[in-house]
Amino acid sequence: MNELPPPAAPRPDCPDCRGRGLRFVREGELARAVPCACIGPCPRCQDTFLVRTDAGGAQRVLRCRCRLLPDRADLFDRIGIPAHYATADFVSFSQGALKMKAAHGDDAASEKLGPFSRVYAWANAYDPTRENRGLVLTGKVGRGKTHLLVALLRHLALEKGVRTRFIEFTRLLADLRAGFDEGRSGAEVLNRLVEVPVLAIDELGKGRMTDWELSVVDELISRRYNALRCTLGTTNFPPGEPTGALPANLALGEGAARQTLGDRIGERPWSRLNEMVDFIEVGGPDVREVKRTLPL
Numbered sequence: 656m657n658e659l660p661p662p663a664a665p666r667p668d669c670p671d672c673r674g675r676g677l678r679f680v681r682e683g684e685l686a687r688a689v690p691c692a693c694i695g696p697c698p699r700c701q702d703t704f705l706v707r708t709d710a711g712g713a714q715r716v717l718r719c720r721c722r723l724l725p726d727r728a729d730l731f732d733r734i735g736i737p738a739h740y741a742t743a744d745f746v747s748f749s750q751g752a753l754k755m756k757a758a759h760g761d762d763a764a765s766e767k768l769g770p771f772s773r774v775y776a777w778a779n780a781y782d783p784t785r786e787n788r789g790l791v792l793t794g795k796v797g798r799g800k801t802h803l804l805v806a807l808l809r810h811l812a813l814e815k816g817v818r819t820r821f822i823e824f825t826r827l828l829a830d831l832r833a834g835f836d837e838g839r840s841g842a843e844v845l846n847r848l849v850e851v852p853v854l855a856i857d858e859l860g861k862g863r864m865t866d867w868e869l870s871v872v873d874e875l876i877s878r879r880y881n882a883l884r885c886t887l888g889t890t891n892f893p894p895g896e897p898t899g900a901l902p903a904n905l906a907l908g909e910g911a912a913r914q915t916l917g918d919r920i921g922e923r924p925w926s927r928l929n930e931m932v933d934f935i936e937v938g939g940p941d942v943r944e945v946k947r948t949l950p951l
Contacts, residue, residue: 793889822848
């Protein structure tokens with residue numbers, strides 16, 4: 656078999672990509688992955704992305720391994736990660752939790768590192784060849800749930816080549832309304848979200864929860880449940896069955912019961928979601944408040 660030179664590779668000491676071969680930038684509302692200039696032309700395929708090999712007298716044309724990074728960059732771009740989280744990964748989340756010890760002590764750090772360890776283990780155990788149980792991160796506002804969720808999607812796309820999608824729930828509703836205004840049905844938007852192998856729904860339960868909004872939640876969760884597809888999410892509401900509690904702005908008195916996620920999304924979606932996912936609480940202090948006194 657003819658010997659081929661090694662494919663193009665990033666410089667391990669590159670200050671721009673830190674040897675990863677990709678840089679992560681903000682473009683409008685979204686994050687994008689850009690192949691780093693440190694890689695240079697590919698000596699194996701001369702940037703054609705194709706190589707010819709001779710094995711036992713038979714010639715074969717194969718994709719060059721240098722194409723892996725552009726392919727992974729494309730997977731990253733298709734996630735739909737908000738620009739604010741362009742650099743959010745497992746490393747930055749864990750480093751932030753460790754730095755938090757300086758301001759709030761070991762207990763505050765452990766309330767971040769405990770959930771981090773579980774999510775990181777789940778990401779490494781994810782197997783695209785089988786059914787995977789999902790995760791929903793719960794907790795109060797500002798605890799780092801979205802950062803951790805984005806880090807998980809980033810890991811699946813860049814390390815495992817898994818096709819994923821991030822959608823903030825109220826943005827999904829806005830996209831559906833825009834389609835209606837343009838004379839299109841919501842089927843096109845929902846179909847794309849149903850068929851993606853891993854879907855992450857940020858801010859699940861947010862909104863006014865009108866009958867229409869509840870029907871959107873019901874259809875999306877029910878169709879992914881029936882298709883045995885992995886669903887992830889975040890929510891500010893505690894996991895639990897519907898209780899009949901009033902929304903916070905309608906609750907009367909300090910002792911009013913807090914609504915559960917079941918209250919927010921409805922009985923049937925809650926029952927199916929509860930069967931599909933494990934819930935992980937992300938605690939500790941509000942990260943945004945800590946950043947005002949201690950850069951993370």
